Amino acid sequence: MRLFMQIICALWIAQSLHAEDWPMWGRDETRNMVSTTAKDLPVTFDAGKKKSGSEEIDLTTTKGVKWVAKVGSQTYGNPSVAGGKVFVGTNNESPRDPKIKGDHGIVMCFDEKTGEYLWQLAVPKLGAGKVSDWEFIGICSSPAVEGNRAYLITNRGEVACLDVDGMKNGNDGPYKDEGKYMAGPGKEPLQVGDKDADIIWLYDMRDDLGVFPHNVSSCSPLIIDDTVFTATSNGMDWSHTNIPAPEAPSFISLDKKTGELLGEEASGVSKRILHCNWSSPAYGKVNGKDMIFWGGGDGWLYSFSTETEKDEDDFDVFKEYWRFDCNPPGYREKDGEPIRYATFNGPSECISTAIYYEGLVYMAIGQDPEHGDGIGAISCIDPSLEGTIPYEKAKWVNKTVARTVSTPSAADGLIYITEYAGKIHCLDAKTGETQWVYDSKARVWGSTLVADGKVYQGTEEGDLIVLQAGKEMKLLGKTHVGAPIYNSPIVANGVLYICSQTHLYAVGK
Secondary structure, three states, X not given: OHHHHHHHHHHHHHHHHOXXXXXXXXXXXXXXXXXXXOOOOOOOOEOOEEOOOOOOEEHHHOEOEEXXXXXXXXXXXXXXXXXXXXXXXXXXXXXXXXXXXXXXXEEEEEEXXXXXEEEEEEEEOOOOHHHOOOOOOOOOOOOEEEOOEEEEEOOOOEEEEEEOOHHXXXXXOOOOOHHHHHHOOOOOXXXXXXXXXXXXXXXXXXXXXXXXXOOOOOOOOEEXXXXXXXXXXXXXXXXXXXXXXXXXXXXXXXXXXXXXXXXXXXXXXXXXXXXXXOOOOEEEEEOOEEEEEEEOOOOEEEEEEEEEEEOOOOOEEEEEEEEEEOOOOOOOEEOOEEOOOOOOOXXXXXXXXXXXXXXXXXXXXXXXXXXXXXXXXXXXXOOOOOXXXXXXXXXXXEOOOOOOOOOOEEEOOEEEEEOOOOEEEEEEOXXXXXXXXXXXXOOOOOOOEEEOOEEEEEOOOOEEEEEEOOOOOOEEEEEEXXXXXXXXXXXXXXXXXXXXXXXXXXXXX
16 A cells, blocks of 8 residues: 555656646647746846857856757747657757758757757758758757657658657667668668667658648647647649649548558648648547647638548548638638739638637638738637538637737637737637737747746747736837747746747746
């Protein structure tokens, strides 16, 4: 009995230690970037100065910073924190390993307490250039960490399952070709060491599904029970008029233990792609039903079952519960004529992630930031509806929010979302009515974090803006970090993480 109680206490302590982890994009399966437990978070900090002749930050010149880690030169993969480790996707322009030369997609793993570099995943480029694997972009996927496994999408269009301890504890799992993989096709395998990633399994969506990634492969996987859900990044070719793989699925599921394909969408999203499928899935239970919420590259929001059923061609496909066109009337056509995509008044796809909050789903539309500004919208949907939901059946649609690639966050009955043009909107979650708007006067790629009564937002100008959460708009602080922030702030175990293009900051006492 004493031994049993000791085991229970140990498990409770272990769970408590990591109760405030941030193990995936959006914190949990609702994708709502809110912390209800974080306290005493800073409104400003000093990002410090670089050591002479180095890219390393001199910690003695910082204030309020626990540690700083040098990443690449471009960092779009949002940090995940779990089990005492921090994971972030970047590029290889600040090489950690001399044997990895030139442009690669990189996922770095650091010690949560000290920032010590532990290991990295190095992924060779496809060699397709901007069409499918944009140069120097790196890995854009935010790893989803569960137990001793991390799941992510590589720049080669693969779903990868990694051992969170890297090679330090041996080469686990069925995959044994890490040296060959790091070297790239047709090259001599590299020597594998303790600082290299341990790949458990790989699923190549290009080879196995025939998908054609556009620009980058970007989705952050969702783990529900024993299943991995992800978008495929299937998209247009270089001409932006042709869809090379209209029959390939835009959304799939895999067995998390083996990487075996379990299911795919049969909603025909790929035939209607406007640009690409980059959005990440969310999850919620609605009237006893397990539902996946996912924004398609056609501008529609979909709800799928988590289980599959056989279609007439014997494929395992998701049941579609409902769909909603996130482009309001007048965005797709005018006077019976279609409006051309990538124009200011034209339709947009879903790049941001849907969130599930207090029984409702929220989704915003936008386009590749290279397309510039344009009209947008954020919609609120009742997920208990069925079929093709008409525009009039939406709980509300706010069209004052212009194009965005940012994901909304919701807390205390309010929605916070930032448009690409830099305006941070606070809306009533039930009515969609605007409460206030703060103009950051800078481009914004990342999303809002709500924690400790504050709203955090990074900008392309390299500023971390902190606003007061609530119906009264108030600027609390602003910190410049010296490089653009394309990531979203996160908080884990009382520490605020800010990742610029070049450095990852752990901010806290």
